[in-house]
Amino acid sequence: TSLSPADPIPSAAADVAIVIDVLRATSVATTALQSGAKQILACREIDAARALAASLGPQTLLCGERGCRPIEGFDCGNSPAEYTADRVADRTLILTTTNGTRAIQSASSARTMVLASFLNLSAVVQHVHRFESLHVVCAGTDGQVTGEDVLLAGAIIDGVLLHRTDATDSDAPSPLCDASRIARQFWCGSLPNPDPDTLRKCLENTLGGRNLIRVGYADDLSRCAAIDSGPIIPYRTQLEPATFQVM
Numbered sequence: 001t002s003l004s005p006a007d008p009i010p011s012a013a014a015d016v017a018i019v020i021d022v023l024r025a026t027s028v029a030t031t032a033l034q035s036g037a038k039q040i041l042a043c044r045e046i047d048a049a050r051a052l053a054a055s056l057g058p059q060t061l062l063c064g065e066r067g068c069r070p071i072e073g074f075d076c077g078n079s080p081a082e083y084t085a086d087r088v089a090d091r092t093l094i095l096t097t098t099n100g101t102r103a104i105q106s107a108s109s110a111r112t113m114v115l116a117s118f119l120n121l122s123a124v125v126q127h128v129h130r131f132e133s134l135h136v137v138c139a140g141t142d143g144q145v146t147g148e149d150v151l152l153a154g155a156i157i158d159g160v161l162l163h164r165t166d167a168t169d170s171d172a173p174s175p176l177c178d179a180s181r182i183a184r185q186f187w188c189g190s191l192p193n194p195d196p197d198t199l200r201k202c203l204e205n206t207l208g209g210r211n212l213i214r215v216g217y218a219d220d221l222s223r224c225a226a227i228d229s230g231p232i233i234p235y236r237t238q239l240e241p242a243t244f245q246v247m
């Protein structure tokens with residue numbers, strides 16, 4: 001697990017990279033696909049996103065934020081509330097965000113990449129537990145560790161371990177790196193009985209949560225805390241048609 005962008009990402013060696021930006025890029029990507037978006041193209045820079053939209057034509061939507069706020073001239077900001085079926089169904093979305101799309105790009109050498117949020121938590125665990133080696137990448141906030149991403153990392157790691165019988169032998173060496181163990185302890189200690197309301201309260205006390213409350217997006221905390229509201233996983237492999245691409 002990489003708890004923040006400062007941690008090295010050995011994704012090339014892992015079978016799957018699981019990228020997390022709970023507030024809000026990976027929650028937005030999950031919501032958009034649940035609402036019928038065709039594909040998400042993750043772009044790091046605003047100018048590159050604009051150029052891509054110009055080359056792909058009018059069926060694309062420009063989406064994202066800087067400093068949590070919508071970008072001038074873009075079609076959608078970075079609130080899950082904006083990604084309704086009437087807006088995004090059958091559209092290709094070009095998404096650029098401050099930290100989320102940066103984390104996606106940093107993991108792009110992984111053979112398989114999935115985007116995780118609390119909205120698709122169980123589906124992600126079901127999908128990734130079969131892989132031999134996993135690397136969880138937390139986007140963080142402006143280079144810092146942020147609690148909401150570490151919580152989800154812990155939830156995924158805990159879920160994967162429940163599927164692995166070899167990991168329940170307490171005498172066996174732990175298959176987890178220290179960062180994964182820290183994340184798992186944080187999750188298990190913070191939400192022994194996970195439910196969306198308790199999770200929303202936890203998100204209020206994280207760096208990403210406080211930033212969103214400050215700029216008027218407090219309602220997005222409940223939207224991003226809706227555990228298992230949909231089974232859709234944004235994924236990219238080098239073999240299959242993907243539901244998102246790194247540009």
Ligand code: MLT
Binds near residue numbers: 101
């Ligand atoms: C990011 O990528 O930094 C976040 O998605 C920030 C936000 O949601 O505004």
